[in-house]
Amino acid sequence: MRDERTLLQQALMGDDTAFAGLVVAFQGPVYNLCYRLLGTPMEAEEAAQETFLRVYRRLHTYDPAQKLSSWILAIAAHYCVDRLRRRRHVVGVPVEEVLPRQPQEEKMAGPEERLLHHERQREIQDLLSHLPEGYRTVIVLRYWYDASYEEMAEMLGTTVSAIKSRLHRAREVLAARLGESPARLAAGESGRDVARDGLQ
Amino acid sequence: MHAMGCNEAREWMSLRLDGRLEPAEEEQLSEHLRRCPSCALEWSHWQELDGLLRTAPGVAPPEGLSALVLERLRQQRARQIAGSLVVIGLQVTGLGVLMLGAVAYCLHGVAPVLSQVPYLIPAARFAATHLVTVAGVLGEAIGVLMRAAVSRRAALLAPAYALLAAGVMAAWLRVVVRRRPAAGGPAGA
Ligand SMILES: [Zn+2]
Numbered sequence: 001m002r003d004e005r006t007l008l009q010q011a012l013m014g015d016d017t018a019f020a021g022l023v024v025a026f027q028g029p030v031y032n033l034c035y036r037l038l039g040t041p042m043e044a045e046e047a048a049q050e051t052f053l054r055v056y057r058r059l060h061t062y063d064p065a066q067k068l069s070s071w072i073l074a075i076a077a078h079y080c081v082d083r084l085r086r087r088r089h090v091v092g093v094p095v096e097e098v099l100p101r102q103p104q105e106e107k108m109a110g111p112e113e114r115l116l117h118h119e120r121q122r123e124i125q126d127l128l129s130h131l132p133e134g135y136r137t138v139i140v141l142r143y144w145y146d147a148s149y150e151e152m153a154e155m156l157g158t159t160v161s162a163i164k165s166r167l168h169r170a171r172e173v174l175a176a177r178l179g180e181s182p183a184r185l186a187a188g189e190s191g192r193d194v195a196r197d198g199l200q
Numbered sequence: 201m202h203a204m205g206c207n208e209a210r211e212w213m214s215l216r217l218d219g220r221l222e223p224a225e226e227e228q229l230s231e232h233l234r235r236c237p238s239c240a241l242e243w244s245h246w247q248e249l250d251g252l253l254r255t256a257p258g259v260a261p262p263e264g265l266s267a268l269v270l271e272r273l274r275q276q277r278a279r280q281i282a283g284s285l286v287v288i289g290l291q292v293t294g295l296g297v298l299m300l301g302a303v304a305y306c307l308h309g310v311a312p313v314l315s316q317v318p319y320l321i322p323a324a325r326f327a328a329t330h331l332v333t334v335a336g337v338l339g340e341a342i343g344v345l346m347r348a349a350v351s352r353r354a355a356l357l358a359p360a361y362a363l364l365a366a367g368v369m370a371a372w373l374r375v376v377v378r379r380r381p382a383a384g385g386p387a388g389a
């Protein structure tokens with residue numbers, strides 16, 4: 001298996017198979033980011049394709065000092081944020097209408113694992129789908145792209161302090177919703193344990 | 201260190217989750233959480249949420265994404281090639297039209313001149329013969345003048361004329377200078 005840098009070099013020299021290798025290597029995080037930002041498998045797939053076409057066009061501008069995955073995810077994030085902006089301004093589709101519908105899940109080993117996976121998938125989808133779009137965008141950029149406040153501010157055309165307060169508000173809403181939810185999940189339990197440790 | 205209020209504590213929780221708190225601020229927040237049960241409960245919810253989001257299971261990308269991307273890439277390339285062929289075709293056509301136009305214009309301009317060629321030939325022959333005649337007349341005239349200038353009679357008459365002219369001039373100067381001393385000023389002495 002060739003490593004990513006080699007694939008990149010070969011893709012730059014016109015090797016399509018190498019570029020396909022890059023797509024395979026990064027399609028997971030790219031697709032997930034697009035899916036969480038845009039909300040539907042169909043849009044996510046389109047966005048992922050478009051992201052990789054853009055990656056291909058910009059291969060020669062890639063600065064090796066940067067992490068390749070961050071560079072590719074940044075292209076995906078920018079594309080999806082633009083798409084959300086267009087959707088809001090031109091089409092005006094309410095978020096709720098485009099959100100639900102689950103994409104296929106990752107392959108699971110046992111039935112128990114699949115059940116837990118399914119449960120958590122549903123929980124997260126439920127949480128995000130009820131979040132207003134502006135809040136959802138910062139949460140997704142933070143957790144699925146690991147964007148810094150500065151990066152988010154630049155991408156969304158706002159200030160760092162606006163991003164801070166938007167993230168704060170988003171977490172407040174999500175935490176409240178999670179608090180109402182009767183189903184307690186594995187990650188949630190461990191999170192509470194940590195909190196209890198901190199109290200003692 | 202001032203005592204932290206609940207509002208401030210809640211704002212800092214978000215920053216703490218993103219690793220944006222200084223160590224001193226971390227300590228301040230921990231201190232508040234130890235003393236304030238309601239903020240501690242809130243913090244536990246926030247941590248739960250953070251853990252849930254951090255460990256969110258990934259969704260699998262659709263099968264054959266890379267093949268689709270390559271397919272679209274090839275389509276784009278084909279379109280690009282077709283596009284550049286069209287551009288080249290247009291340029292060649294444009295250039296051809298321009299050149300044809302230029303050639304036609306030149307032919308159009310030259311045509312009347314060419315049509316006059318039969319009339320020009322006798323005119324040129326006429327001009328040539330008369331040019332010889334004119335040149336002959338001029339040459340003859342110059343020759344006559346030269347011969348007159350160097351003839352014996354002229355050679356004798358010219359110095360005689362010159363002497364006569366000098367004599368007349370001298371006499372005239374004498375008479376005029378003598379007659380007008382006062383009018384001529386001091387130079388008259
Ligand atoms: Zn408090």
